[in-house]
Amino acid sequence: MDPVTLGVVALMGAVATIGGAAEDLESDIGSQSNPNSQVQLAPQMGHLHRMINKAASGEPVAYGVWCGVAGAIAYILITMFGFVPGFPVIAIAIGAAVAACVHAIYTVTSHMGRIVGQSQFEQPLFMDVLTQSLGPIVGHGFITSFCIVGISYLMTIPLGASPALHVFPLPLLAMLWGIALGAIGSSTGDVHYGAESEYQKFEFGGGTPVAIQGDIVTKAPLGAKNSMDVVNFCAKFGGPLTGFCFGLVVFFSFWNTVVFGLYGGIIVGIIIVILLIIMNDRLEVFARNTYGPYDEGALSESAAEEAAEEE
């Protein structure tokens, strides 16, 4: 076990946590991933709205693009000027800035395209919604690309006495980790995404079945509900949780092999996965039984009450 490598692995986990949190919040502002089709359906359901509808594909492809572009630009700059001490950090920031520009352009085209695609339902194209949300979307995207390219870069350089953690070139690693982050943001983040905010009139724990899709809340305590309200709601729990999940994924991808060696690491990895499966199952069963609408006793009671009212 090399303490320098272990320290860098811990740093990567911390950086990935920040990146993961920013990624989930970005997708919540943009109604990307799972809620996007539902915001898309809102005008058809008679709910005109002031939400962003950023459907730049699913999160995995989108984050593959932003992180891949940032990684490629950083790679070129490091190849050219890497001899300057400390330059890689600047190169990664420049790469993330270029990726942020690409992100902004795709956001504009997807929001405008989707809103105009609903014009027969009289859904107006609110330009102020777009300009207000563009900054937070691109800002969170920048943080994410910077973190992902940062951890990818740490994988490609030799650490202390150890060789590099990975042999792949930087752009390839950045794209792969971008896709991984998008997938985690889409799966973990979606459970705690803006749906609780957008569908707050429905009972918690029931999910968003097809029958209620598009039936969103469009008004806030003051004025129209917008995408900023959704991200304020998600920043308390959904974003940090997604970051925590991605940070653990990055940390456990390397920690076990760094500490226990190759074969020991595989065995420890399998044990961790089994423990996580058991913990997830216990937690979900507990949450559904305690908070969800799946309490059979309560359901039968309310059914009996309804029957009594009808009589």
Added chain:
Amino acid sequence: MSAGGSADGAAAGAVSSTMLLALGIVGGLICIYLGGFLGDNGSVIAAIGAVLAIVWGADAIRRVASYGLGTGVPSIGYMSLSVGVISALAGISLATLLKMTILGPVFALVIAIIIGAIIAIVATKIVGMKIPIMLQCTIEIAGAACLSILAFSTAIAGSFLMIPIYEHVVASGFIAVLFIVCTMAIQHPFNACLGPNEDQVRTLKCAASTAFLSMTLVGLLSSISGGLGWFIVTVVGLIGWVISFRAFVKASCEDAASTRWAGLWPNVEE
């Protein structure tokens, strides 16, 4: 999913899909060959070939996705682009093995068509997807993907031969970036514009803007192989992007129910 369908069910359009297909295949191949023969100075021509291929691919996505693919729009793009990467590399490698390097791009296109056809047959016969134009469209998207990847690779490496492409595009990891950037450029236009009021011309304007944006990025990436070709690619890509993006934004503002800078939505009877 109702959001996936355009107003007229199958995709009718103002621009003939046959013309886009011909432009994509013939234009794409000619640009790859010209770009390859001219070396570093031909990068911009090769990149324009990729733009033609991407616009063709976006139109093919639009036709197949109009049958209600919905969230499957990015998926079919993803799948076809993986075919594109495999066939582009297999094509130029096969041409080198057979000592007919001049035929590399054609081999790549043929391999893409074959793999695309196999995937489409599996999707319709085994998986049981009931989309009548699945076969034709999957082949078209795979072909467009292959040509766009190969054209951008030619622009970066300055040649469509195996060795320079492996050296400048595969070893540096740019192939992964090309894969994901072309996936986005091909699937995004229809995915972004879908809805009952989707319009082919507006979608194609969006396709041109995503294609030129990718070309700009490829221009930046091709600076790694030296020369000044990358600068021309970047500038031409930027100019093309500004023109097509302005056209898309203008068309969107005109076609919107109303364009507002403040206020609430109008009262509409539910």
